[in-house]
Amino acid sequence: MNLxxxxxxxxxxxxxxxxxADGIGAGLLKSQCISCHAIAKPDNASLDRLWERKGxxxxxxxSKFNKPWLEKWLQNPASIRPxxxxxxxxxxxxxxxxxxxxxTLTPHVKLSxxxxxxxxxxxxxxVAPAGLIDKGAFKGEKVGMAMGAMFxxxxxxxxxxxxxxxxxxxxxxxxxxxxxxxxxxxxxxxxIKNPQKIDPHIWMPTLNLAEPDLxxxxxxxxxxxxxxxx
Amino acid sequence: MKMNFRQRAPAFLQTGLFLASCFxxxxxxxxxxxxxKRAVRNYDTYCVQCHxxxxxxxxxxxxxxxxxxxxxxxxxxxxGIPDEEIFRVIKEGxxxxxxxxxxxxxxxxxxxxxxxxxxxxxxxxxxxxxxx
Numbered sequence: 001m002n003l004x005x006x007x008x009x010x011x012x013x014x015x016x017x018x019x020x021a022d023g024i025g026a027g028l029l030k031s032q033c034i035s036c037h038a039i040a041k042p043d044n045a046s047l048d049r050l051w052e053r054k055g056x057x058x059x060x061x062x063s064k065f066n067k068p069w070l071e072k073w074l075q076n077p078a079s080i081r082p083x084x085x086x087x088x089x090x091x092x093x094x095x096x097x098x099x100x101x102x103x104t105l106t107p108h109v110k111l112s113x114x115x116x117x118x119x120x121x122x123x124x125x126x127v128a129p130a131g132l133i134d135k136g137a138f139k140g141e142k143v144g145m146a147m148g149a150m151f152x153x154x155x156x157x158x159x160x161x162x163x164x165x166x167x168x169x170x171x172x173x174x175x176x177x178x179x180x181x182x183x184x185x186x187x188x189x190x191x192i193k194n195p196q197k198i199d200p201h202i203w204m205p206t207l208n209l210a211e212p213d214l215x216x217x218x219x220x221x222x223x224x225x226x227x228x229x230x
Numbered sequence: 231m232k233m234n235f236r237q238r239a240p241a242f243l244q245t246g247l248f249l250a251s252c253f254x255x256x257x258x259x260x261x262x263x264x265x266x267k268r269a270v271r272n273y274d275t276y277c278v279q280c281h282x283x284x285x286x287x288x289x290x291x292x293x294x295x296x297x298x299x300x301x302x303x304x305x306x307x308x309x310g311i312p313d314e315e316i317f318r319v320i321k322e323g324x325x326x327x328x329x330x331x332x333x334x335x336x337x338x339x340x341x342x343x344x345x346x347x348x349x350x351x352x353x354x355x356x357x358x359x360x361x362x
Contacts, residue, residue: 098283
């Protein structure tokens with residue numbers, strides 16, 4: 001009995017700051033984030049819902065992001081998607097190519113260092129439901145950057161929508177030169193394999209890529225982040 | 231004149247469908263109208279990123295693309311492509327018809343019915359039928 005009591009007290013002493021941090025982080029998520037982000041899997045997976053949402057879903061963020069990146073970014077939230085989320089609501093026609101209508105973009109909320117830390121903890125605690133991310137799918141092999149670039153730019157056409165270098169490439173998808181610091185390898189792999197499974201109706205095509213392509217592109221994107229983004 | 235297809239296309243199409251309905255059994259046009267709206271919505275979601283908000287091939291991604299996206303308002307260019315080929319290029323991508331890899335396959339995102347609606351919508355945008 002006494003042992004149990006001591007154990008419970010000990011656990012309490014160790015665990016309470018963590019619970020407190022989780023509580024504050026979860027509270028911040030609920031007060032500051034849910035107006036734009038889903039922190040629980042949405043029941044509605046329709047195209048209309050995609051049009052209505054203001055930011056990416058976060059209910060699987062613990063399986064998506066790297067915590068050090070989250071902590072940094074939440075304190076200094078630079079744009080990741082050149083045309084916002086989602087691009088078609090932020091473009092305007094011009095005499096040349098369509099352009100981003102900057103007046104429609106809303107800056108992301110900026111957190112203090114302390115808030116960023118507890119929010120990052122709360123985000124990392126929200127792991128993906130079973131089956132959403134192919135855990136362990138990326139085998140970690142190095143990719144030659146020239147070969148990776150050839151597949152990314154020419155053979156698979158990823159650069160049409162994504163930037164692998166600042167200012168060079170498409171604008172409807174998130175920039176990828178920072179993705180290695182931002183994202184987990186298995187998330188990158190799973191998203192390339194089937195973006196619709198993670199983000200229903202998303203404007204990125206599911207290309208039925210073969211396994212070597214998935215490994216190569218995931219490795220290339222991770223290495224882009226390693227050289228540019230961190 | 232610049233046309234905002236996103237705003238005006240549905241109205242035009244609805245008018246066209248209404249006129250067409252005069253010659254068809256009652257209710258037919260009403261049944262098609264939601265599909266037209268769906269085609270515009272799908273175009274605005276998936277196609278605008280490259281083919282542009284004005285459907286002119288000048289989408290936000292087009293600046294750095296090595297092969298420029300097709301101008302869907304080009305009656306001559308679009309008029310020479312059969313419906314079956316437009317269907318196939320949307321469903322299976324540019325490579326399936328010996329065109330650019332930069333046009334991806336959308337067959338995992340839209341079903342055949344949605345792609346057929348898009349083909350019909352593209353005929354409206356280019357104001358062209360095959361060989362016209």
